[in-house]
Amino acid sequence: KRRISSKKTPPGSLGIPMIGQSLSLLQHMRANTAEKWLEKRIQKYGPISKMCLFGKPTVFIYGQAANKFVFASDSSTLANSQTESVKTILGDRCLLELSGEEHKRVRNALMSFLKPESLKHYVGKMHQEVRLHIEQNWQGKQEVTVLPLMKTLTFNIICTLLFGIERGTRRDELVDWFQEMIAGMWSIPINLPFTRYNRSLQASKRVQDMLKDLIGEKKLQLQQMGADPKQDLITCLLSMNDGEEISEKEIVDNSVLVMTAGHDTSSVLVTFLIRLLANDPSVYKAVLQEQEEIAKSKHRGEPLTWEDLTKMKYTWRVAMETMRMFPPIFGGFRQAAKDIEFDGYIIPKGWQIFWVSSMTQMDDGIFREPQKFDPARFENPSSIPPYCYIPFGGGPRICPGYEFAKIETLVTIHHLVTQFTWKLSSDNRFSRDPMPVPTKGLPIQIVQKKQILQVS
Numbered sequence: 018k019r020r021i022s023s024k025k026t027p028p029g030s031l032g033i034p035m036i037g038q039s040l041s042l043l044q045h046m047r048a049n050t051a052e053k054w055l056e057k058r059i060q061k062y063g064p065i066s067k068m069c070l071f072g073k074p075t076v077f078i079y080g081q082a083a084n085k086f087v088f089a090s091d092s093s094t095l096a097n098s099q100t101e102s103v104k105t106i107l108g109d110r111c112l113l114e115l116s117g118e119e120h121k122r123v124r125n126a127l128m129s130f131l132k133p134e135s136l137k138h139y140v141g142k143m144h145q146e147v148r149l150h151i152e153q154n155w156q157g158k159q160e161v162t163v164l165p166l167m168k169t170l171t172f173n174i175i176c177t178l179l180f181g182i183e184r185g186t187r188r189d190e191l192v193d194w195f196q197e198m199i200a201g202m203w204s205i206p207i208n209l210p211f212t213r214y215n216r217s218l219q220a221s222k223r224v225q226d227m228l229k230d231l232i233g234e235k236k237l238q239l240q241q242m243g244a245d246p247k248q249d250l251i252t253c254l255l256s257m258n259d260g261e262e263i264s265e266k267e268i269v270d271n272s273v274l275v276m277t278a279g280h281d282t283s284s285v286l287v288t289f290l291i292r293l294l295a296n297d298p299s300v301y302k303a304v305l306q307e308q309e310e311i312a313k314s315k316h317r318g319e320p321l322t323w324e325d326l327t328k329m330k331y332t333w334r335v336a337m338e339t340m341r342m343f344p345p346i347f348g349g350f351r352q353a354a355k356d357i358e359f360d361g362y363i364i365p366k367g368w369q370i371f372w373v374s375s376m377t378q379m380d381d382g383i384f385r386e387p388q389k390f391d392p393a394r395f396e397n398p399s400s401i402p403p404y405c406y407i408p409f410g411g412g413p414r415i416c417p418g419y420e421f422a423k424i425e426t427l428v429t430i431h432h433l434v435t436q437f438t439w440k441l442s443s444d445n446r447f448s449r450d451p452m453p454v455p456t457k458g459l460p461i462q463i464v465q466k467k468q469i470l471q472v473s
């Protein structure tokens with residue numbers, strides 16, 4: 018103990034109380050210069066430095082060892098730390114709020130549906146959802162705006178596969194409340210009438226009530242109508258051990274979490290893939306070739322299968338390289354559960370630890386010529402040092418939606434490249450809010466391929 022207390026906190030300044038460097042970081046994120054801003058800190062202070070973010074003293078750490086420390090430490094060292102508003106809106110039994118054995122129990126329950134062996138049976142459903150989306154929103158158009166469309170698509174996929182909610186008024190109502198709910202997620206948690214936060218809390222209550230009603234119906238279907246326990250995530254969770262593995266409150270809170278965590282992230286990935294394919298004709302050509310090979314092996318209208326997805330190796334490498342350069346999640350926070358010694362400094366109990374995915378993903382000591390888009394980096398995954406490529410995080414909290422995101426991305430890109438060519442209508446810029454958002458939502462001019470028009 019004496020040895021630790023003789024150490025210093027990391028270099029840097031906490032700045033103005035409560036505000037610290039928050040505005041600077043947000044400003045740089047919006048201007049898309051946050052990585053440069055952090056690089057300057059690294060040049061000035063080294064790989065570990067202190068600042069104050071969103072009202073809390075924070076230690077920013079960078080490098081392979083730092084990422085390993087963040088992702089591999091258990092909850093007795095680093096607790097998961099969410100802002101007050103996130104905690105209240107998502108509910109206190111969602112995975113982000115659980116730790117240790119409880120976290121493991123609920124995560125295992127979710128994984129029983131989200132694991133590849135289970136998801137492989139839903140590729141056909143995903144295929145139908147994407148096909149319908151393209152028919153309704155792309156065909157016959159000359160220009161579309163990608164990001165809002167991808168948000169609609171990923172929301173619809175979640176409604177169908179995870180919640181088992183059919184298209185119609187219920188789904189439309191849910192999307193409206195959900196959007197209102199997430200709008201206030203990153204706000205100052207002062208619950209006064211007419212604030213964003215207040216509206217968001219009311220919307221969160223509405224979303225939760227709708228999910229409770231849905232759970233009631235699914236339970237009835239299971240008990241009285243012999244519904245297939247595997248028909249969607251909610252039915253699958255309800256069919257487990259009479260609430261011992263996961264309670265109804267946990268099902269509600271984690272459904273809200275899955276909707277939040279799985280919606281914007283995947284839509285950003287597909288949007289940036291579409292942007293990249295417009296900018297890089299040689300990559301587009303190689304992706305098209307891989308996808309056309311698969312399309313040729315199928316009958317007209319025959320849905321994609323798991324087997325087809327296993328052949329989309331190049332397309333997934335392009336997606337991985339897209340996430341290396343443009344990770345949907347910029348970074349995140351943990352909280353020191355006790356005084357911790359790291360890299361010769363002390364991180365006092367209660368301080369936040371801030372990790373940023375781009376810092377190792379764009380490090381030229383780890384990825385040669387990091388500014389160059391090169392999907393071949395992922396040909397041999399073992400050549401990438403552990404804890405350096407982290408778009409999905411790492412360790413026990415690594416994204417449980419990885420496989421789900423992979424399937425929806427591959428199925429969507431398959432449909433788009435085999436049916437359309439496109440070019441960007443506006444410039445190439447984007448900002449972070451906190452997810453990367455292309456200027457004007459990425460409008461593109463599209464041309465539907467004639468031969469596809471004839472066969473479909």
Ligand code: HEM
Nearest residue numbers: 112278279282283286345346349408409410414416418422
């Ligand atoms: C390209 C798409 C996605 C990306 C880049 C992504 C990224 C991430 C990252 C970085 C984390 C870890 C955060 C941390 O350690 O602090 C995470 C956690 C999580 N993600 Fe994803 N995600 C994606 C898609 C999805 C999907 C589709 C779902 C659901 C179907 C999902 C559900 C979750 C959940 C529930 C957690 C919390 C896990 C826990 O705390 O144990 N994600 N995601």
